[in-house]
Amino acid sequence: xxxxxxxxxxxxxxxxxxxxxxxxxxxxxxxxxxxxxxxxxxxxxxxxxxxxxxxxxxxxxxxxxxxxxxxxxxxxxxxxxxxxxxxxxxxxxxxxxxxxxxxxxxxxxxxxxxxxxxxxxxxxxxxxxxxxxxxxxxxxxxxxxxxxxxxxxxxxxxxxxxxxxxxxxxxxxxxxxxxxxxxxxxxxxxxxxxxxxxxxxxxxxxxxxxxxxxxxxxxxxxxxxxxxxxxxxxxxxxxxxxxxxxxxxxxxxxxxxxxxxxxxxxxxxxxxxxxxxxx
Amino acid sequence: xxxxxxxxxxxxxxxxxxxxxxxxxxxxxxxxxxxxxxxxxxxxxxxxxxxxxxxxxxxxxxxxxxxxxxxxxxxxxxxxxxxxxxxxxxxxxxxxxxxxxxxxxxxxxxxxxxxxxxxxxxxxxxxxxxxxxxxxxxxxxxxxxxxxxxxxxxxxxxxxxxxxxxxxxxxxxxxxxxxxxxxxxxxxxxxxxxxxxxxxxxxxxxxxxxxxxxxxxxxxxxxxxxxxxxxxxxxxxxxxxxxxxxxxxx
Numbered sequence: 001x002x003x004x005x006x007x008x009x010x011x012x013x014x015x016x017x018x019x020x021x022x023x024x025x026x027x028x029x030x031x032x033x034x035x036x037x038x039x040x041x042x043x044x045x046x047x048x049x050x051x052x053x054x055x056x057x058x059x060x061x062x063x064x065x066x067x068x069x070x071x072x073x074x075x076x077x078x079x080x081x082x083x084x085x086x087x088x089x090x091x092x093x094x095x096x097x098x099x100x101x102x103x104x105x106x107x108x109x110x111x112x113x114x115x116x117x118x119x120x121x122x123x124x125x126x127x128x129x130x131x132x133x134x135x136x137x138x139x140x141x142x143x144x145x146x147x148x149x150x151x152x153x154x155x156x157x158x159x160x161x162x163x164x165x166x167x168x169x170x171x172x173x174x175x176x177x178x179x180x181x182x183x184x185x186x187x188x189x190x191x192x193x194x195x196x197x198x199x200x201x202x203x204x205x206x207x208x209x210x211x212x213x214x215x216x217x218x219x220x221x222x223x224x225x226x227x228x229x230x231x232x233x234x235x236x237x238x239x240x241x242x243x244x245x246x247x248x249x250x251x252x253x254x255x256x257x258x259x260x261x262x263x264x265x266x267x268x269x270x271x272x273x274x275x276x277x278x279x
Numbered sequence: 280x281x282x283x284x285x286x287x288x289x290x291x292x293x294x295x296x297x298x299x300x301x302x303x304x305x306x307x308x309x310x311x312x313x314x315x316x317x318x319x320x321x322x323x324x325x326x327x328x329x330x331x332x333x334x335x336x337x338x339x340x341x342x343x344x345x346x347x348x349x350x351x352x353x354x355x356x357x358x359x360x361x362x363x364x365x366x367x368x369x370x371x372x373x374x375x376x377x378x379x380x381x382x383x384x385x386x387x388x389x390x391x392x393x394x395x396x397x398x399x400x401x402x403x404x405x406x407x408x409x410x411x412x413x414x415x416x417x418x419x420x421x422x423x424x425x426x427x428x429x430x431x432x433x434x435x436x437x438x439x440x441x442x443x444x445x446x447x448x449x450x451x452x453x454x455x456x457x458x459x460x461x462x463x464x465x466x467x468x469x470x471x472x473x474x475x476x477x478x479x480x481x482x483x484x485x486x487x488x489x490x491x492x493x494x495x496x497x498x499x500x501x502x503x504x505x506x507x508x509x510x511x512x513x514x515x516x517x518x519x520x521x522x523x524x525x526x527x528x529x
Contacts, residue, residue: 097336165371169435172331172365173385173442174357183388187375 030260037257040250048254053219053236056245063255065218069231070262072223073139073215074205081144082151082197089155089193094181096160105156111149117209119145124213134216136230142210147200154196158189195270202266206259208234233259280348282307282446282476283328287342290323290332297323299500301342305493310468310477312491312508314484316529319497321480325448328478329363330356347445361389364439368451370431372423372438379419381434382406385442401441409437410467429460436467440475447471449479453486465490484524488512496520498528 041048044060051062088104095101123142128134162185170184186193211217216229217239223230233255240252283305290298297320305311313321326332327340330351344351351359372381382402385391392398402419406412411433415426423431432452439447449468453461468477468490481487487494488508495505496519504511504520515521522528 163369163371165367165369166373168331168334169365169367169371169373169438171334172329172360173438174361174389175385176357179388183384184373188373190375 033253033256033260036253037255037260040254041257044254049258052222053251054247056243057247059247060251060254063233063236063251063258065220065222066231066233066236066255067258068223069136069215069218069235070205070233070259072136072226072230073143073211073232074201076136076140076226077143077147077204078197078201080140081147081200084144085148085151085200086155086193088148089152089196090159090181090186092152092156093159094177104152108149108153108156111145112153115209116146116207117212120210120213123210128214131227133227134214134229136215136226136228139211139215139230139232140226142214143204143207146207146210147204150200150203151193151196154199155189155193158192158196159185161192162188198266198270202263205262205266206234208232208238211235212238233262280307281305281345282347283478284345284348285327285342286345288324288327288344289341290320290327291339291341292323292335292337297500298327299502301502303495303502303505305476305478307476308472308474309492310472310479310490312487312494313478313480313497314482314487314494315497316523317482318499320500321482321497322450324497325365325450325478325480328446328448329360329365331360331365357389361442362444363446363448364442364444365448366432366436366439366450366452368454370428370435370455372426372431372434374422374424376423377420378415378423378426378434381423382437382441385438389442391442402437405437405441406434408440408471409433410463410470411437427460429456429463432456432460432464433467436464440471444475446476446478449477451480451482454482482529484512484529496523498523 040060044062048060048062049067050064052065053063054061088108092101092104092108096105119142123138123145127138127141131138166188167180167185170180175183211232211234215232215235217235218224218229218231219236237252237255237259240248240255243249281304283303285301285303288298288301288303289296301324313324315321323332323338327344328351332338332340333356346354346359346362372378373384376384379402382405383398386398386401392401403412403416406415411430414430415434418425423434426434436447436452453464456464465486468479471477472492479490491508493506494508494511496503496511496517498519504515504517511520512524515524519528
């Protein structure tokens, strides 16, 4: 009897400790980036957000080209990727047993796990080389390939979770399939779909590998056009930490802090402000 | 003329034969109960009347169903569903819409009214018909989740009535309600039968006896007996029916 109680206590303690160890790195990352990045931001002032990269060994300057580049890339990626991804998710949910519907679901699962560096190589082949230059557009297409499966899978799951009775009710009112899907089901699933969209955006805002061979990077020009190379915060961090200069390392920490803020700014609304549809 | 008539109706799910050769006539402006134990095919039969069964890819229908003499299989399913409203077992107002929009949706989407004023009138009319207007008239913009289960069920009755159908299908509409809410729905059914033909599925013989004028008894996919409710409850012709009504099976 006592043995059983003790075993249960031990088991609970083990689960608690393991759970704590699992999330510990997250806290450590947030803490160390804040501890080392925030002072850089403080020291650099507003110029850190508005300026451009300084020469080696000459102060902090600013990372504006990378910040602008990240926003441009997320925006372009959304324009390219979201419509296709949403329709794909809706299609897979509406026709789950069709050949295309089943194929799409399997392919999406593969795409989610696909090595992102290969996506970058692919876009380099089909866009960068023919266009003769790195560009924001090429970066956005590479990121769109990474974003689409997330958004499509979330959309499909959100729609599939809706109890069948709502679908029946909508059809029983003499609505066409199109109206059932777009006037009723998609709106009931709104929260789940928006979560997918935001997770997709947060994901691509933090990607580095697919941009290496596509976006090219820009550190001293704010924004030259979607057909020209563009910077991105993760790309900047990747480049700066490989340099031997002390000030570049500091800038990288500051940029890491900004990237974390951008990421959290996209993520926190998912948890807080989206109005839940009560079923 | 019958409101609904089935002719040699057979329904299969894959190789499973769930409705076996039904010839059924449902007269106009009555409450027609379809009763039987779970799994006898009641809900399937009901869903064949408004072609909602077609949402299930495995379902296959043979024979014919006529709505006021016209084959529903020669009509557009949307047209069929405009003329046959439906209420479900679980109260299922659309959770993302206001009370008003729930009632207005079908009317608006099918362009049954010309103006905003007409739509307002139609919503009020339907909510009054469903005996819900007094309880919700001051909170039409609220979410239906604020309503009780019984109120939600009357809301979806209003949603169906707003389309001005001829026939109203009800699939165990009180199965999830408490006795008081059930009584309200049953009173409402009694009121509505003057203008509508109501087909109600129930697994409760007592409810069939309380609300219906005619009753069909189904058992394992067969139509065992059909007739006036009083006659069947007083003098069932089949032994199976008697066994069901007296609680020996079911």
